[in-house]
Structure formats: structure tokens, C-alpha cells
Amino acid sequence: MKHHIEELLRHALQGLKATGALPADAAVAVEVERGRAREHGDFASNVALTLAKQARVKPRELAQKIVQALPASEKVAKVEVAGPGFINFFLSPAAFFGVVPAVLAAGESYGRSAVGAGAPVQVEFVSANPTGPLHVGHGRGAAYGATVANLLDAVGFKVHREYYINDAGRQMDILAASVWLRYLELCGEQLVFPSNGYKGDYIYDIGAALHRESGDQFRHPAAAVFRDIPPDEPQGGDKERHIDALIERAKGLLGPAAYRRVFDLGLKIILADIRQDLEEFGVVYDQWFSERSLIENGAADRAIERVKASGHVYEKDGALWFRSTDYGDEKDRVVVRENGQKTYFAHDIAYHMDKLERGFDRVIDIWGADHHGYVPRVKAALAAIGDDPGRLDVLLVQFAILYKGGERAQMSTRSGEFVTLRELRREVGNDAARFFYVLRKCEQHMDFDLDLAKSQSADNPVYYVQYAHARIHSVFRQLKEKGWSHDRANGERHVTRLMEPHEMALMTQLLRYPETVETAALAHEPHQLAHFLRELAHDFHTYYNTHTFLVEDADLRDARLCLIAAARQAIANGLTLLGVSAPESM
RNA sequence: GCGCCCGUAGCUCAGUCGGAUAGAGCACCAGCCUUCUAAGCUGGGGGUCACAGGUUCGAUUCCUGUCGGGCGCGCCA
Numbered sequence: 001m002k003h004h005i006e007e008l009l010r011h012a013l014q015g016l017k018a019t020g021a022l023p024a025d026a027a028v029a030v031e032v033e034r035g036r037a038r039e040h041g042d043f044a045s046n047v048a049l050t051l052a053k054q055a056r057v058k059p060r061e062l063a064q065k066i067v068q069a070l071p072a073s074e075k076v077a078k079v080e081v082a083g084p085g086f087i088n089f090f091l092s093p094a095a096f097f098g099v100v101p102a103v104l105a106a107g108e109s110y111g112r113s114a115v116g117a118g119a120p121v122q123v124e125f126v127s128a129n130p131t132g133p134l135h136v137g138h139g140r141g142a143a144y145g146a147t148v149a150n151l152l153d154a155v156g157f158k159v160h161r162e163y164y165i166n167d168a169g170r171q172m173d174i175l176a177a178s179v180w181l182r183y184l185e186l187c188g189e190q191l192v193f194p195s196n197g198y199k200g201d202y203i204y205d206i207g208a209a210l211h212r213e214s215g216d217q218f219r220h221p222a223a224a225v226f227r228d229i230p231p232d233e234p235q236g237g238d239k240e241r242h243i244d245a246l247i248e249r250a251k252g253l254l255g256p257a258a259y260r261r262v263f264d265l266g267l268k269i270i271l272a273d274i275r276q277d278l279e280e281f282g283v284v285y286d287q288w289f290s291e292r293s294l295i296e297n298g299a300a301d302r303a304i305e306r307v308k309a310s311g312h313v314y315e316k317d318g319a320l321w322f323r324s325t326d327y328g329d330e331k332d333r334v335v336v337r338e339n340g341q342k343t344y345f346a347h348d349i350a351y352h353m354d355k356l357e358r359g360f361d362r363v364i365d366i367w368g369a370d371h372h373g374y375v376p377r378v379k380a381a382l383a384a385i386g387d388d389p390g391r392l393d394v395l396l397v398q399f400a401i402l403y404k405g406g407e408r409a410q411m412s413t414r415s416g417e418f419v420t421l422r423e424l425r426r427e428v429g430n431d432a433a434r435f436f437y438v439l440r441k442c443e444q445h446m447d448f449d450l451d452l453a454k455s456q457s458a459d460n461p462v463y464y465v466q467y468a469h470a471r472i473h474s475v476f477r478q479l480k481e482k483g484w485s486h487d488r489a490n491g492e493r494h495v496t497r498l499m500e501p502h503e504m505a506l507m508t509q510l511l512r513y514p515e516t517v518e519t520a521a522l523a524h525e526p527h528q529l530a531h532f533l534r535e536l537a538h539d540f541h542t543y544y545n546t547h548t549f550l551v552e553d554a555d556l557r558d559a560r561l562c563l564i565a566a567a568r569q570a571i572a573n574g575l576t577l578l579g580v581s582a583p584e585s586m
Numbered sequence: 587g588c589g590c591c592c593g594u595a596g597c598u599c600a601g602u603c604g605g606a607u608a609g610a611g612c613a614c615c616a617g618c619c620u621u622c623u624a625a626g627c628u629g630g631g632g633g634u635c636a637c638a639g640g641u642u643c644g645a646u647u648c649c650u651g652u653c654g655g656g657c658g659c660g661c662c663a
Contacts, residue, residue, distance in 0.1 A: 040606070166663060170663070344663050373590075440598090467625050468626095476622095482622090531600065544622080544623095
């Protein structure tokens with residue numbers, strides 16, 4: 001509908017250019033928005049205000065000319081010039097009534113569109129280090145990313161959902177060492193666990209799995225493990241040097257093959273856990289992309305070569321540096337360390353190179369806001385190797401702070417004292433978690449009130465929306481109990497009877513649904529859809545309270561049932577995009 | 587210190603590319619169940635859009651500065 005109004009305006013402006021009322025080269029950016037107040041109509045445009053200067057006419061005068069040049073449309077009942085020069089459009093009743101059969105005919109596809117034109121888009125999200133279970137911070141990225149992907153899919157993009165597995169690097173070595181040490185304890189060795197190791201209970205579980213699988217095969221005396229290892233922090237040493245030495249000792253004592261078995265077992269178990277966690281949360285990927293594969297198949301080397309070939313590199317202190325400051329980064333970055341190892345950044349260049357080579361029109365990365373400083377260097381690298389950094393969008397998701405009984409919940413993976421996503425899901429349910437996570441725009445810090453999310457009350461927006469859906473089902477159950485049935489065709493013939501203000505409001509909201517999905521998708525803002533659904537539910541609840549649907553007059557009854565069936569469809573479609581269930585009864 | 591994000595009602599937050607009288611939910615107050623689920627509805631009070639300048643027909647929105655909060659500034663990932 002919005003696009004229809006925009007089209008009418010464009011026609012009018014073309015006409016005015018043809019007659020010379022507007023300069024032929026006037027920049028035409030037609031803006032149409034929903035009128036805020038009723039008296040401002042259903043749609044309003046400020047084109048006359050923005051073009052007045054170029055046309056050298058007073059805004060109101062220009063607005064009048066535009067209105068006269070507007071082509072007739074059966075969907076528009078009235079057009080007015082108002083205020084300083086706004087053009088207000090009032091839709092005809094036909095435009096409202098049409099939405100009911102339109103929704104019912106479209107069914108699950110109502111709100112879907114083709115603006116994306118099948119363009120391939122990749123959405124990479126969560127991508128948490130496989131060093132432990134997902135915590136509640138990852139949950140927001142998961143819900144947000146999954147919903148952005150769903151929205152893009154709904155408006156016609158070909159969406160590829162991907163998880164980048166950080167299965168290389170020091171953190172994973174720390175995990176492997178942590179697992180091995182817990183395993184040694186289970187073998188009966190007495191040792192002091194490193195302060196910088198992973199201390200969560202799940203490490204014992206993996207150690208136990210290793211022991212079940214391999215018995216004492218990887219056992220070494222604690223004395224041999226800790227011989228000549230530099231002291232840990234509590235003993236006055238450096239915790240980083242301590243853990244690094246333990247990693248080297250593990251590799252030495254176990255040998256490459258056995259070390260790899262320990263390493264891979266930890267990776268496998270944790271990854272399986274993450275995967276299951278996300279699946280239960282309704283988050284499913286097309287691809288799990290391994291960082292290690294970039295090293296093993298030479299992509300990382302190839303990336304380094306391309307950066308070198310760009311000339312934006314130099315050697316310093318034995319390391320290879322990428323001069324990212326050439327592209328506006330605040331300092332240069334190491335890509336190959338003094339010890340010959342490539343940095344995480346080097347792998348990330350290779351990964352993004354690979355993404356673009358795979359032919360995505362747009363690549364969307366969803367990162368935690370703590371990685372914001374990382375954006376310029378990745379874009380710089382893409383620019384240096386001749387790729388277009390404009391194809392990469394990085395969306396930063398702020399942390400969610402959990403409140404429980406008014407108190408903040410602390411989280412830190414290393415110490416093992418964190419609230420996991422799984423715990424959150426168990427506590428508030430998947431639906432509330434998915435809904436709450438996308439209720440705020442991503443760059444907003446979010447206070448996640450666990451007590452509210454879990455409360456089965458009117459305060460809880462997710463129940464409010466779901467209840468509207470369930471209530472409509474309930475009406476149809478009542479219909480049967482009264483021995484009636486719904487004649488949809490008859491209802492559609494009599495939609496013109498739906499003249500009550502509540503009915504008009506509900507139809508207006510239904511008309512807005514496709515616009516909302518499109519706007520939310522293109523702006524990557526799921527919260528717009530969440531807020532829309534609450535409003536739609538409100539429009540239904542007020543209607544429900546004011547009018548009886550199951551009236552004796554069959555024509556009116558059928559028409560009303562068509563309307564609420566359409567509302568039910570729109571709510572269900574919207575909730576599905578959010579990954580929230582639409583229950584038939586509550 | 588530098589960089590990024592944020593600051594809107596008592597609380598949590600919307601506010602589309604600069605537009606018309608700044609909105610919603612919660613909380614608070616007053617009402618509504620012989621009627622399709624009261625997990626609902628109706629009405630009411632509540633604002634220096636952090637502060638100070640600037641840009642213009644017009645600023646919550648754009649620019650500069652100040653204050654306050656979060657995050658980042660490794661040859662970690």
C-alpha cells in the first residue's frame with residue numbers, strides 16, 4: 001500500500017516536471033510515512049516541503065500542484081494539503097476491506113515479498129569459541145541473528161546462515177590442557193589446577209569421557225607434567241606463562257597424535273553441546289565453518305599472499321604487519337607473529353575473503369559489541385586485497401544484563417560462574433527468551449528481567465501476543481460448540497460490514513504487516529516486528545472486548561470471523577519469524 | 587588519554603531520510619467478568635527528549651563541546 005502511494009506521487013512529480021512546474025533535474029526522493037494522528041490520514045508525504053526550495057514555490061502551493069497532478073486511484077478516497085505543506089492520503093474503504101481476503105488467500109506467505117530478488121546474503125552469528133557452553137550473552141546474538149536471517153528470507157533474499165568455529169588458536173589449547181589435567185585428576189593424579197584454565201564442571205565431564213574412551217592411555221605422572229613449569233599466579237608467577245608452559249608440556253608428553261585426540265574430543269563434545277543448545281532454541285545453520293580448515297586447505301596462506309601483494313605490509317620485530325592505518329584503522333596489525341604463527345586476524349582475513357569469493361552480495365557479521373574495535377581492520381584488509389568492504393555489514397550486539405530479583409547476574413566463562421543460555425531457556429522458556437532478546441534494537445544495552453520474562457501475566461509481552469492468537473482459536477472452538485460453522489466465502493462477500501472503528505483499526509494494522517516486515521528486514525531491526533505484534537495483539541484484544549463475534553447475523557458473523565482469522569494469520573506469521581510459537585490454547 | 591555505542595515519563599524502552607500536539611508497556615490511581623479465556627479492556631496523572639551552543643522554514647533526530655554510563659584500545663581469540 002505504501003509503495004502504491006509512492007508510485008502515485010512519483011507520477012505526479014513526473015507530470016509537474018513535464019509541464020515545467022518543477023525543474024527537470026530536481027532530486028526526487030519520495031517519502032511516504034504512516035500518518036501519526038488520525039486527522040493526518042493514513043499516509044503522509046513531505047515531498048512538497050523538501051522540494052519547495054528547488055521549485056522556488058511555497059510548500060503549500062507546491063503541495064496543491066502535486067495533489068492536482070496525482071493520478072486517480074480506487075484505493076485513495078481523499079487527499080489533503082495540511083500544515084506547512086504535508087500531503088495527507090486517506091485510504092478508501094475498499095483499500096481496507098481488501099486486506100482481509102488478501103491475508104486469508106496468502107496464508108503463511110502473507111507478509112512475504114520479493115524485494116530481495118533472490119540475492120544471496122550470508123548471515124554469520126554467534127560463532128562463540130567452542131571452549132564452553134553458550135552463555136546468555138551469546139543468546140542475544142543467537143536470537144537476533146536468527147531473526148534477522150528469517151526476516152531477510154521473508155523479503156526474498158537467499159539467506160545462508162553460518163557459524164564460524166574458532167577451533168584454532170591458544171584458547172583451544174587452553175581448553176585441551178584443561179581437559180587433560182582434569183582427566184589426570186580422574187586417573188588419580190594430584191595436581192593444582194592452573195588459575196587460567198577452564199574451570200567449569202563441563203571440563204570434568206569431558207575429562208571423564210576421555211577416560212571412558214581411552215582409560216589410562218594418556219596418563220602421565222603429575223610430577224612429570226609440572227616439572228620445571230614456571231609458577232602460577234597464586235604462587236607469585238605469571239598465569240599466562242604458566243598455562244602456556246603446560247600446553248607445551250602436554251604436547252610434548254602426549255605427542256602430536258594423542259594431543260590432537262584430547263583436543264578434538266573437547267572440541268567435538270562442546271560443539272555438539274552448542275549445536276544442540278541452539279537447535280533447541282530454534283536456531284539452525286546451513287553451515288558450520290571451521291577456522292582450522294582455513295589453515296589446512298591453504299586459504300590462510302593465500303590470504304597472506306594477497307595482503308603481501310597489495311603492498312600494504314612491512315616487517316618489524318620479526319613479525320609481518322598489515323598497514324591497516326592506510327585504510328583508517330587506528331594502528332597497524334600483526335598478521336604473522338614473530339614465531340611464524342598466523343594471528344587470528346590473518347585467519348579472519350582469509351575467512352572474509354572466502355565469504356566474498358563464495359559470491360554473496362552481502363555478508364552480515366553479527367558480533368558482540370566488545371569486538372567493535374575489530375571492524376576497521378577487517379574492512380581495511382578487504383579493501384587492501386581489492387574486495388569491496390561495502391559488501392560487509394557488521395552488526396554489533398550489546399550485552400544483555402540479566403536481572404533476577406532486582407539483582408545482576410554475573411558471568412565469566414573462565415571462572416565457571418556464568419548463566420548459560422540453556423539455564424535461561426529452562427528458566428523462562430524458549431518463547432520468552434527469543435521474544436525478549438529481540439525486543440530492543442541491537443545497539444541498545446539491554447536489561448533482561450528474568451522475573452518478567454517468566455511471569456505468566458499481562459506484564460509479559462510475549463504472553464500478551466500469544467494469548468491473542470490462542471483467543472482467536474478459542475473463538476472458533478466456541479463457534480463449533482454453538483453448532484455453527486464459518487462460511488469464509490460468505491464472510492469475504494460481506495467484509496464491507498466491518499465498519500466499526502475497532503475493525504478499521506485492526507484492518508489498518510493488518511495492512512501494515514508487510515510494510516513492517518520489509519522495513520525490519522532491510523534495517524536489520526527485529527524489534528520493529530516485536531513491537532508491531534504487540535500493537536496488533538492490542539488491536540485484537542480491544543476489539544474482542546468491545547464486540548461479540550459470534551452474533552446471530554450470519555453475514556456479519558462470517559465477516560468478523562474472516563477478520564479475526566486474518567489477524568490470527570498475521571500474528572502466527574510474525575511470531576514464526578521471531579522464532580516464537582503460536583499456541584492454539586493457553 | 588584515544589576510539590565506538592548509549593543517555594527520551596518513577597522503571598524498561600519505541601520514535602523510519604530532519605516534520606504536524608514526543609508514544610507504548612510496567613508501576614500508580616479510578617472503573618469493567620449472569621456475555622466468544624479478566625493471561626483481557628476503559629479512563630487518569632506523570633516529560634527542560636542529559637546539558638550548552640550551532641546548522642534552518644522546522645531539531646528527540648544533523649554538527650561541536652561538556653557531563654554521565656557501557657565497551658574497546660595484545661605478536662589473545
